[in-house]
Amino acid sequence: MAHIIREAMSDTHDLDPANIPDQYRYQNVYGRGTVHCGACFHSWSSYISWITVDLKKCRLARRFQQKCQSCETANTPYFKTEELERMIKLTIARVISLMNGTYDNTGTDDLNDTQLDAPHDSDRCEKCEYGEGRPCYE
Structure with a gap:
Protein backbone atom coordinates (compact mmCIF):
# COMPACT_ATOMS: atom_id res chain seq x y z
CA MET A 1 0.00 0.00 0.00
CA ALA A 2 2.77 2.45 0.91
CA HIS A 3 4.32 2.24 -2.56
CA ILE A 4 0.95 2.98 -4.21
CA ILE A 5 0.46 6.09 -2.06
CA ARG A 6 4.05 7.33 -2.48
CA GLU A 7 3.95 6.75 -6.23
CA ALA A 8 0.65 8.62 -6.59
CA MET A 9 2.00 11.51 -4.51
CA SER A 10 5.17 11.85 -6.56
CA ASP A 11 3.67 11.12 -10.00
CA THR A 12 0.59 13.24 -9.65
CA HIS A 13 1.57 16.19 -7.49
CA ASP A 14 5.18 15.79 -6.33
CA LEU A 15 3.85 15.82 -2.78
CA ASP A 16 5.97 14.89 0.23
CA PRO A 17 4.09 13.11 3.06
CA ALA A 18 5.99 15.21 5.61
CA ASN A 19 4.43 18.38 4.14
CA ILE A 20 0.81 17.31 4.67
CA PRO A 21 -0.80 19.30 7.49
CA ASP A 22 -2.06 17.15 10.38
CA GLN A 23 -5.68 18.18 9.81
CA TYR A 24 -5.56 16.55 6.34
CA ARG A 25 -3.55 13.50 7.33
CA TYR A 26 -6.47 11.06 7.52
CA GLN A 27 -8.78 10.99 4.53
CA ASN A 28 -11.87 8.85 3.95
CA VAL A 29 -12.64 7.75 0.41
CA TYR A 30 -14.83 5.09 -1.07
CA GLY A 31 -14.88 2.93 -4.13
CA ARG A 32 -15.81 -0.48 -5.45
CA GLY A 33 -14.94 -3.20 -2.99
CA THR A 34 -15.52 -6.93 -2.92
CA VAL A 35 -16.55 -8.66 0.28
CA HIS A 36 -16.35 -12.37 1.09
CA CYS A 37 -18.12 -13.57 4.22
CA GLY A 38 -15.87 -15.85 6.24
CA ALA A 39 -18.83 -17.34 8.10
CA CYS A 40 -21.22 -18.38 5.31
CA PHE A 41 -19.00 -17.82 2.22
CA HIS A 42 -21.47 -15.38 0.59
CA SER A 43 -19.74 -12.80 -1.67
CA TRP A 44 -20.86 -9.42 -2.95
CA SER A 45 -19.58 -6.16 -4.41
CA SER A 46 -20.29 -2.67 -3.18
CA TYR A 47 -19.64 0.61 -4.98
CA ILE A 48 -19.61 2.34 -1.60
CA SER A 49 -16.86 0.56 0.33
CA TRP A 50 -14.91 2.93 2.58
CA ILE A 51 -11.26 3.19 3.56
CA THR A 52 -9.31 5.71 5.62
CA VAL A 53 -5.91 6.62 4.23
CA ASP A 54 -3.10 7.95 6.44
CA LEU A 55 -1.21 10.17 4.02
CA LYS A 56 1.60 10.99 6.45
CA LYS A 57 2.53 7.34 7.05
CA CYS A 58 1.47 6.29 3.52
CA ARG A 59 -0.73 3.48 4.76
CA LEU A 60 -4.27 2.25 4.83
CA ALA A 61 -5.43 3.19 8.32
CA ARG A 62 -8.83 1.52 8.20
CA ARG A 63 -11.24 -0.47 6.04
CA PHE A 64 -14.84 -0.09 7.14
CA GLN A 65 -16.74 -3.35 7.40
CA GLN A 66 -20.04 -4.44 5.90
CA LYS A 67 -22.37 -7.04 7.34
CA CYS A 68 -23.36 -10.06 5.27
CA GLN A 69 -26.96 -10.10 4.02
CA SER A 70 -27.16 -13.82 4.69
CA CYS A 71 -25.76 -14.18 8.22
CA GLU A 72 -25.14 -10.59 9.49
CA THR A 73 -21.42 -11.25 10.13
CA ALA A 74 -19.24 -8.13 9.70
CA GLY A 101 -8.07 26.57 -0.38
CA THR A 102 -9.84 25.55 -3.60
CA TYR A 103 -11.78 22.51 -2.36
CA ASP A 104 -15.46 22.54 -3.32
CA ASN A 105 -17.31 20.04 -1.16
CA THR A 106 -20.14 18.98 -3.43
CA GLY A 107 -20.40 15.66 -1.60
CA THR A 108 -19.80 13.67 -4.78
CA ASP A 109 -16.13 14.30 -5.52
CA ASP A 110 -15.38 10.59 -5.46
CA LEU A 111 -18.56 9.26 -7.08
CA ASN A 112 -19.36 8.48 -10.67
CA ASP A 113 -22.83 8.07 -12.22
CA THR A 114 -22.88 4.30 -11.64
CA GLN A 115 -22.11 4.75 -7.96
CA LEU A 116 -24.77 7.44 -7.52
CA ASP A 117 -27.43 5.02 -8.79
CA ALA A 118 -26.17 1.97 -6.90
CA PRO A 119 -28.21 0.82 -3.88
CA HIS A 120 -26.56 1.11 -0.47
CA ASP A 121 -27.56 -0.95 2.55
CA SER A 122 -26.96 1.49 5.41
CA ASP A 123 -28.14 -1.06 7.97
CA ARG A 124 -25.15 -3.26 7.11
CA CYS A 125 -22.54 -0.52 6.66
CA GLU A 126 -20.13 0.24 9.50
CA LYS A 127 -19.52 3.79 8.19
CA CYS A 128 -23.30 4.41 8.40
CA GLU A 129 -23.11 3.09 11.98
CA TYR A 130 -25.22 0.14 10.85
CA GLY A 131 -28.24 2.33 10.08
CA GLU A 132 -28.04 4.34 13.31
CA GLY A 133 -26.07 7.26 11.91
CA ARG A 134 -26.16 9.55 8.91
CA PRO A 135 -25.82 7.73 5.57
CA CYS A 136 -22.13 7.59 4.70
CA TYR A 137 -22.61 8.91 1.16
CA GLU A 138 -24.12 12.23 2.27
Whole structure:
Protein backbone atom coordinates (compact mmCIF):
# COMPACT_ATOMS: atom_id res chain seq x y z
CA MET A 1 0.00 0.00 0.00
CA ALA A 2 2.77 2.45 0.91
CA HIS A 3 4.32 2.24 -2.56
CA ILE A 4 0.95 2.98 -4.21
CA ILE A 5 0.46 6.09 -2.06
CA ARG A 6 4.05 7.33 -2.48
CA GLU A 7 3.95 6.75 -6.23
CA ALA A 8 0.65 8.62 -6.59
CA MET A 9 2.00 11.51 -4.51
CA SER A 10 5.17 11.85 -6.56
CA ASP A 11 3.67 11.12 -10.00
CA THR A 12 0.59 13.24 -9.65
CA HIS A 13 1.57 16.19 -7.49
CA ASP A 14 5.18 15.79 -6.33
CA LEU A 15 3.85 15.82 -2.78
CA ASP A 16 5.97 14.89 0.23
CA PRO A 17 4.09 13.11 3.06
CA ALA A 18 5.99 15.21 5.61
CA ASN A 19 4.43 18.38 4.14
CA ILE A 20 0.81 17.31 4.67
CA PRO A 21 -0.80 19.30 7.49
CA ASP A 22 -2.06 17.15 10.38
CA GLN A 23 -5.68 18.18 9.81
CA TYR A 24 -5.56 16.55 6.34
CA ARG A 25 -3.55 13.50 7.33
CA TYR A 26 -6.47 11.06 7.52
CA GLN A 27 -8.78 10.99 4.53
CA ASN A 28 -11.87 8.85 3.95
CA VAL A 29 -12.64 7.75 0.41
CA TYR A 30 -14.83 5.09 -1.07
CA GLY A 31 -14.88 2.93 -4.13
CA ARG A 32 -15.81 -0.48 -5.45
CA GLY A 33 -14.94 -3.20 -2.99
CA THR A 34 -15.52 -6.93 -2.92
CA VAL A 35 -16.55 -8.66 0.28
CA HIS A 36 -16.35 -12.37 1.09
CA CYS A 37 -18.12 -13.57 4.22
CA GLY A 38 -15.87 -15.85 6.24
CA ALA A 39 -18.83 -17.34 8.10
CA CYS A 40 -21.22 -18.38 5.31
CA PHE A 41 -19.00 -17.82 2.22
CA HIS A 42 -21.47 -15.38 0.59
CA SER A 43 -19.74 -12.80 -1.67
CA TRP A 44 -20.86 -9.42 -2.95
CA SER A 45 -19.58 -6.16 -4.41
CA SER A 46 -20.29 -2.67 -3.18
CA TYR A 47 -19.64 0.61 -4.98
CA ILE A 48 -19.61 2.34 -1.60
CA SER A 49 -16.86 0.56 0.33
CA TRP A 50 -14.91 2.93 2.58
CA ILE A 51 -11.26 3.19 3.56
CA THR A 52 -9.31 5.71 5.62
CA VAL A 53 -5.91 6.62 4.23
CA ASP A 54 -3.10 7.95 6.44
CA LEU A 55 -1.21 10.17 4.02
CA LYS A 56 1.60 10.99 6.45
CA LYS A 57 2.53 7.34 7.05
CA CYS A 58 1.47 6.29 3.52
CA ARG A 59 -0.73 3.48 4.76
CA LEU A 60 -4.27 2.25 4.83
CA ALA A 61 -5.43 3.19 8.32
CA ARG A 62 -8.83 1.52 8.20
CA ARG A 63 -11.24 -0.47 6.04
CA PHE A 64 -14.84 -0.09 7.14
CA GLN A 65 -16.74 -3.35 7.40
CA GLN A 66 -20.04 -4.44 5.90
CA LYS A 67 -22.37 -7.04 7.34
CA CYS A 68 -23.36 -10.06 5.27
CA GLN A 69 -26.96 -10.10 4.02
CA SER A 70 -27.16 -13.82 4.69
CA CYS A 71 -25.76 -14.18 8.22
CA GLU A 72 -25.14 -10.59 9.49
CA THR A 73 -21.42 -11.25 10.13
CA ALA A 74 -19.24 -8.13 9.70
CA ASN A 75 -16.60 -8.51 6.97
CA THR A 76 -13.82 -6.36 5.56
CA PRO A 77 -13.90 -5.36 1.87
CA TYR A 78 -11.01 -5.93 -0.50
CA PHE A 79 -10.09 -3.72 -3.45
CA LYS A 80 -8.43 -4.39 -6.79
CA THR A 81 -5.12 -2.58 -7.17
CA GLU A 82 -6.49 -0.36 -9.96
CA GLU A 83 -9.41 0.70 -7.76
CA LEU A 84 -7.12 1.48 -4.82
CA GLU A 85 -4.92 3.57 -7.12
CA ARG A 86 -7.98 5.51 -8.32
CA MET A 87 -9.14 6.07 -4.73
CA ILE A 88 -5.69 7.23 -3.62
CA LYS A 89 -5.44 9.68 -6.53
CA LEU A 90 -8.84 11.14 -5.59
CA THR A 91 -7.68 11.45 -2.00
CA ILE A 92 -4.46 13.22 -2.96
CA ALA A 93 -6.27 15.59 -5.32
CA ARG A 94 -8.71 16.43 -2.51
CA VAL A 95 -5.89 17.15 -0.05
CA ILE A 96 -4.08 19.35 -2.58
CA SER A 97 -7.25 21.38 -3.12
CA LEU A 98 -7.82 21.59 0.66
CA MET A 99 -4.26 22.84 1.14
CA ASN A 100 -4.70 25.38 -1.68
CA GLY A 101 -8.07 26.57 -0.38
CA THR A 102 -9.84 25.55 -3.60
CA TYR A 103 -11.78 22.51 -2.36
CA ASP A 104 -15.46 22.54 -3.32
CA ASN A 105 -17.31 20.04 -1.16
CA THR A 106 -20.14 18.98 -3.43
CA GLY A 107 -20.40 15.66 -1.60
CA THR A 108 -19.80 13.67 -4.78
CA ASP A 109 -16.13 14.30 -5.52
CA ASP A 110 -15.38 10.59 -5.46
CA LEU A 111 -18.56 9.26 -7.08
CA ASN A 112 -19.36 8.48 -10.67
CA ASP A 113 -22.83 8.07 -12.22
CA THR A 114 -22.88 4.30 -11.64
CA GLN A 115 -22.11 4.75 -7.96
CA LEU A 116 -24.77 7.44 -7.52
CA ASP A 117 -27.43 5.02 -8.79
CA ALA A 118 -26.17 1.97 -6.90
CA PRO A 119 -28.21 0.82 -3.88
CA HIS A 120 -26.56 1.11 -0.47
CA ASP A 121 -27.56 -0.95 2.55
CA SER A 122 -26.96 1.49 5.41
CA ASP A 123 -28.14 -1.06 7.97
CA ARG A 124 -25.15 -3.26 7.11
CA CYS A 125 -22.54 -0.52 6.66
CA GLU A 126 -20.13 0.24 9.50
CA LYS A 127 -19.52 3.79 8.19
CA CYS A 128 -23.30 4.41 8.40
CA GLU A 129 -23.11 3.09 11.98
CA TYR A 130 -25.22 0.14 10.85
CA GLY A 131 -28.24 2.33 10.08
CA GLU A 132 -28.04 4.34 13.31
CA GLY A 133 -26.07 7.26 11.91
CA ARG A 134 -26.16 9.55 8.91
CA PRO A 135 -25.82 7.73 5.57
CA CYS A 136 -22.13 7.59 4.70
CA TYR A 137 -22.61 8.91 1.16
CA GLU A 138 -24.12 12.23 2.27
